Amino acid sequence: MDSSVVDADLITAAEELLASLKSQQPLTHTSRAALLHQVDKLRCGLQGPAEAMAFQRTLNIFTPAMNVLVEHRVFNHVPLNGTIGLNELASKIGWDPAVLVRFLNVVLLQGILEEPEPRVYRHTRGACHLGQRYCHLMPPIQGEVQLTIGNKISDYLKTHAPEDVYDPLKSPVAYARGAEGKTYYQILEENPAFSDVWHKGMAQTPLNPVVGMFPFRDMQQAVEAEPDRAFVVDVGGGRGNALIDIMEECGGGFGAPMVLQDLKEVLQGQDPVRIDGVQAMPHDFYNEQPVKSESSAQSTLLQSNQNVLYQTGN
Numbered sequence: 209m210d211s212s213v214v215d216a217d218l219i220t221a222a223e224e225l226l227a228s229l230k231s232q233q234p235l236t237h238t239s240r241a242a243l244l245h246q247v248d249k250l251r252c253g254l255q256g257p258a259e260a261m262a263f264q265r266t267l268n269i270f271t272p273a274m275n276v277l278v279e280h281r282v283f284n285h286v287p288l289n290g291t292i293g294l295n296e297l298a299s300k301i302g303w304d305p306a307v308l309v310r311f312l313n314v315v316l317l318q319g320i321l322e323e324p325e326p327r328v329y330r331h332t333r334g335a336c337h338l339g340q341r342y343c344h345l346m347p348p349i350q351g352e353v354q355l356t357i358g359n360k361i362s363d364y365l366k367t368h369a370p371e372d373v374y375d376p377l378k379s380p381v382a383y384a385r386g387a388e389g390k391t392y393y394q395i396l397e398e399n400p401a402f403s404d405v406w407h408k409g410m411a412q413t414p415l416n417p418v419v420g421m422f423p424f425r426d427m428q429q430a431v432e433a434e435p436d437r438a439f440v441v442d443v444g445g446g447r448g449n450a451l452i453d454i455m456e457e458c459g460g461g462f463g464a465p466m467v468l469q470d471l472k473e474v475l476q477g478q479d480p481v482r483i484d485g486v487q488a489m490p491h492d493f494y495n496e497q498p499v500k501s502e503s504s505a506q507s508t509l510l511q512s513n514q515n516v517l518y519q520t521g522n
C-alpha cells in the first residue's frame with residue numbers, strides 16, 4: 209500500500225460524507241451519530257502507523273486529563289456564553305497556569321473546549337454539559353466502571369476458559385472487582401458508590417431518549433377508558449427514569465398504573481425506589497411476566513438497549 213497517495217476509496221468516502229452532511233438537515237441524535245461514524249472511518253482510512261499510535265496515545269491521556277479537569281471543576285468556570293483566559297481560569301481553581309494549560313491542551317485536541325485565540329477558552333457544543341449536569345459523574349463512571357474492568361481484562365482472558373465469558377457469575381466485571389460468583393447487578397447493588405454512579409448514568413435521559421420514541425401522549429383516551437390496566441410496564445426499569453420522563457410528558461399516568469419492574473436488589477435494596485404514582489414490582493424478567501395484556505395483538509413493545517417497555521393498555 210503506497211502511503212504517499214490518497215486512496216481513491218478515501219476520496220469516495222469523503223464525497224459521501226459531504227453529501228450526507230448536506231442532506232442531514234435538521235440533525236437528529238441518530239443522524240449525528242451516523243455522520244460521526246463516517247468521519248471516524250475517514251480518519252482511520254487516512255492515518256498511517258505513526259498517526260494510529262499517536263491517536264491511541266491521545267485517548268490514553270484524555271481520560272485522566274478529563275478526570276482532573278472535572279474533579280477540579282474547571283469546566284464550571286468556563287462561561288456558557290463567552291470566553292475565559294488561562295490566568296483567570298487558573299486563579300479560580302488555585303492552580304499554576306503552566307500546569308493547567310497541559311491538561312487543557314489534551315482536551316482541546318478532542319474538541320471538548322476550543323481556543324479562539326491563544327490561551328483563551330470557550331465551550332464547544334459537545335462539552336458544555338460537562339460543566340453542568342454530568343460533570344460530577346464523569347470521574348466515577350470512568351474510574352469505577354470502565355478503568356477497573358479495562359485494567360483487568362487481559363488477566364481475565366489469561367486465567368479463564370473461553371466459555372466463562374458467557375457465565376454471568378464469571379464475568380470480567382466480577383473478576384475485576386474480586387466478586388466472582390455474583391452477577392453484575394448483585395455486585396452493583398452491593399456497592400453504594402458503584403450503584404449510585406450507575407443509576408445516575410442511566411438518568412442521563414438526553415443521551416437515552418425515551419419520550420419522543422413512542423407517542424405516549426396519544427394513548428390518553430384508550431388508557432383512561434380502562435384505568436385498571438397498566439399504562440406502561442417498564443421491565444428492567446432501574447430506578448424508574450423512563451417512567452418519570454413518560455409521566456412528565458403525559459402529566460401523570462392518565463389514571464392507570466405505571467409499573468416499574470426490576471430485580472429485588474434494585475427496587476428494595478440499600479436505597480429502595482419510591483416514586484409517586486409508580487408501582488415498584490420486583491420481577492426477574494426471565495420469569496413469566498405477571499402483568500398481562502388482555503389483547504396482545506394491540507399491546508406495544510418498545511425495546512431500546514436493555515430497556516423493554518411494554519405498553520399493556522391497548
Ligand SMILES: C[S@@+](CC[C@H](N)C(=O)[O-])C[C@H]1O[C@@H](n2cnc3c(N)ncnc32)[C@H](O)[C@@H]1O
Pocket residue numbers: 393410411416443444445446447448449450469470471474491492493494514515516
Ligand atoms: C442498563 S440498565 C437500564 C435501567 C433502566 N431501564 C433505565 O433506563 O434507567 C438494565 C437494568 O436491567 C435490570 N436487570 C438486569 N437483569 C434483570 C433481570 N433478570 N430481571 C429484571 N431486571 C433486570 C438491572 O437491574 C438494571 O436496572
